[in-house]
Amino acid sequence: MKHNVLFLLTLVFMLSFYSHAQRGVRIAYIDTEYILENVPEYQEATTQLEDKAQKWKNEIQSKLTTVEQKRKDLSNEKALLTKELIDEREEDITFEENEILDYQQKRFGPNGDLFIQKKQLMQPIQDQIFAAVQDMAEGRKYDFIFDKSSDAVMLFSAKQFDISEQVLRSITRTSKRTQANSKAERKAAEEEELIPEINEELEAREKVLEEKKAKRESAVEKRREEILAVREAKKLEAEARRQKTLDDREEAKQAKLDARSKTSKVAAESEEGTSKPAEGAKSVEGKTKTKAELIEENRQKKLAERAKRKKALEDRKNKILEDRQKAKDSINN
Numbered sequence: 392m393k394h395n396v397l398f399l400l401t402l403v404f405m406l407s408f409y410s411h412a413q414r415g416v417r418i419a420y421i422d423t424e425y426i427l428e429n430v431p432e433y434q435e436a437t438t439q440l441e442d443k444a445q446k447w448k449n450e451i452q453s454k455l456t457t458v459e460q461k462r463k464d465l466s467n468e469k470a471l472l473t474k475e476l477i478d479e480r481e482e483d484i485t486f487e488e489n490e491i492l493d494y495q496q497k498r499f500g501p502n503g504d505l506f507i508q509k510k511q512l513m514q515p516i517q518d519q520i521f522a523a524v525q526d527m528a529e530g531r532k533y534d535f536i537f538d539k540s541s542d543a544v545m546l547f548s549a550k551q552f553d554i555s556e557q558v559l560r561s562i563t564r565t566s567k568r569t570q571a572n573s574k575a576e577r578k579a580a581e582e583e584e585l586i587p588e589i590n591e592e593l594e595a596r597e598k599v600l601e602e603k604k605a606k607r608e609s610a611v612e613k614r615r616e617e618i619l620a621v622r623e624a625k626k627l628e629a630e631a632r633r634q635k636t637l638d639d640r641e642e643a644k645q646a647k648l649d650a651r652s653k654t655s656k657v658a659a660e661s662e663e664g665t666s667k668p669a670e671g672a673k674s675v676e677g678k679t680k681t682k683a684e685l686i687e688e689n690r691q692k693k694l695a696e697r698a699k700r701k702k703a704l705e706d707r708k709n710k711i712l713e714d715r716q717k718a719k720d721s722i723n724n
Contacts, residue, residue: 419527419554420537426520426559436512444505447498454491458484471614476607483600523561527554 427433465472465480472480498504528536536554 416535417531417533418535418537419533420539421520421524421558422539422553422555423520425555426562427516429559430516430519430562433513433516436516440505440509440512443508444499447505451491451495451498454487454494458487458491461487468611471611471618476610479603480607483603487600519562519565520558523558523565526561527557 461480461484465477465484469477496503500506524536527533539553
């Protein structure tokens with residue numbers, strides 16, 4: 392590219408020297424970026440394109456979020472699904488991801504809608520700039536008009552040769568003349584999509600996916616009900632086992648109490664049978680003592696013996712103390 396520029400500049404200077412005797416070479420340049428920044432149509436087209444691109448980005452992000460949520464739902468529901476249902480849902484999720492990638496490529500790819508619409512929106516403005524440059528070159532007899540914003544490297548450019556303002560005024564005048572006629576057309580173009588969004592194949596695929604989704608949800612709900620029924624049955628069975636264990640324990644406890652009561656009754660009857668002669672021998676004024684009376688009499692005897700032993704210990708203690716005192720007195724005397 393640099394060689395081409397140098398060749399072009401060399402050619403210009405050679406032509407300038409060659410025709411200097413005839414007349415001077417008229418050269419000018421424009422700054423396309425400056426012109427575009429000051430053309431209302433360009434700003435309006437750029438805004439439309441940015442809004443459309445942002446809309447597509449939001450749409451893609453929304454689809455990616457939906458797919459990610461489906462992956463999370465599948466991960467949470469794997470325990471309730473069969474292998475066939477899991478494979479089918481993973482296949483659908485992968486298909487949707489590929490569709491999103493295709494859609495992203497369609498919108499933002501090298502030959503996507505953004506590139507095409509940018510070209511469609513920019514082409515009329517570029518045509519206006521080219522037409523204005525052509526008219527000015529013919530009217531003012533310019534030999535060369537360069538573009539400062541292009542790939543050509545301009546190491547120096549004098550301001551007096553810059554005709555960007557003249558080209559901008561020319562475009563503005565032309566735009567004002569055609570604005571009245573094209574206003575309605577531009578408004579209609581703004582309200583409609585440049586590229587149709589209808590895709591019958593995609594709609595059919597989405598319908599099939601919706602049907603599969605309803606079928607899967609029905610299968611998942613049925614599976615969930617079966618699991619809940621099994622859990623409820625196990626819970627009732629465990630409750631029944633627990634109640635039976637409690638009943639068995641209560642029966643065993645009652646049996647032990649009955650056996651203990653029976654043993655106590657037999658012992659009481661045996662004791663009563665052996666104590667009858669004693670009761671007959673210990674009758675007072677012709678009345679036989681009862682078992683309670685015999686127990687009380689035995690208790691009184693034990694208390695009397697304990698008191699007797701206590702008194703004997705006390706007497707022994709007193710005697711020892713008297714003996715010690717006597718011994719102590721005899722030592723002192």
